[in-house]
Amino acid sequence: MSNFVSPPAKLGVYLKANYKPDPAPYRLALRELGLPAERVLFVAGSGFDLFGTARVGLATLWHNRVGLAAPDGAPSPIAQARTLRPMVDDFLALQRSLS
Numbered sequence: 001m002s003n004f005v006s007p008p009a010k011l012g013v014y015l016k017a018n019y020k021p022d023p024a025p026y027r028l029a030l031r032e033l034g035l036p037a038e039r040v041l042f043v044a045g046s047g048f049d050l051f052g053t054a055r056v057g058l059a060t061l062w063h064n065r066v067g068l069a070a071p072d073g074a075p076s077p078i079a080q081a082r083t084l085r086p087m088v089d090d091f092l093a094l095q096r097s098l099s
Helices: 024-033 049-056 084-098
Strands: 041-044 059-063 079-081
Touching: 024 049, 041 049, 041 084, 049 059, 059 084, 079 084
Parallel strands: 041 059, 059 079
Antiparallel strands: none
């Protein structure tokens, strides 16, 4: 699909001395990808990602594989599920319907 890009390299917070929920690692990822937040879908592995991704405007799916409660005060993700497939399929279907 032409709407998707491959990242130039694996990115990790080790590139920056800040950790979630600080927005700096998410901004760094956007800078490295060369994309604005509205063109990126973030798949969170932790409820604490929700704070940082919301602060930089990233649409976020939460891969909540063990069914944890969201941290107090966490912004809501677009969707959350224990497996990625239904969330990604639903998101892609929505995107197709909007274009």
